[in-house]
Amino acid sequence: MRKDKIAVIGDRDTVLVFKAVGAEIFSVYSDEEAITTLKNLAKNFKVILITDDIAERISSTIARYVDKAYPIVVPIPSSNGSSGYGIECIKKNVEKAIGVDILFNREDD
Numbered sequence: 001m002r003k004d005k006i007a008v009i010g011d012r013d014t015v016l017v018f019k020a021v022g023a024e025i026f027s028v029y030s031d032e033e034a035i036t037t038l039k040n041l042a043k044n045f046k047v048i049l050i051t052d053d054i055a056e057r058i059s060s061t062i063a064r065y066v067d068k069a070y071p072i073v074v075p076i077p078s079s080n081g082s083s084g085y086g087i088e089c090i091k092k093n094v095e096k097a098i099g100v101d102i103l104f105n106r107e108d109d
Contacts, residue, residue, distance in 0.1 A: 007044075008024070
């Protein structure tokens with residue numbers, strides 16, 4: 001595996017879409033499998049996309065990578081739609097970085 005490739009973790013239907021654009025895909029069927037896969041991929045990939053439903057369930061494992069430069073772990077909607085977790089993560093990161101909620105126009109107190 002190459003560091004310049006993108007990995008995608010999620011349900012089979014979602015990850016297959018990313019195969020067409022050259023991403024390495026990893027179908028997982030349990031939270032334990034998702035955790036193990038993420039830990040292994042973190043050694044070899046700079047960007048890891050993960051469906052937001054899985055990301056939400058394994059958020060404590062993903063949190064280990066938040067303060068590191070790589071890998072960048074990005075929640076994405078699954079083929080079943082979004083749980084809202086991914087956009088909430090982006091919103092929190094933007095608020096943390098600039099102190100203002102630019103998505104919903106609220107300032108931090």
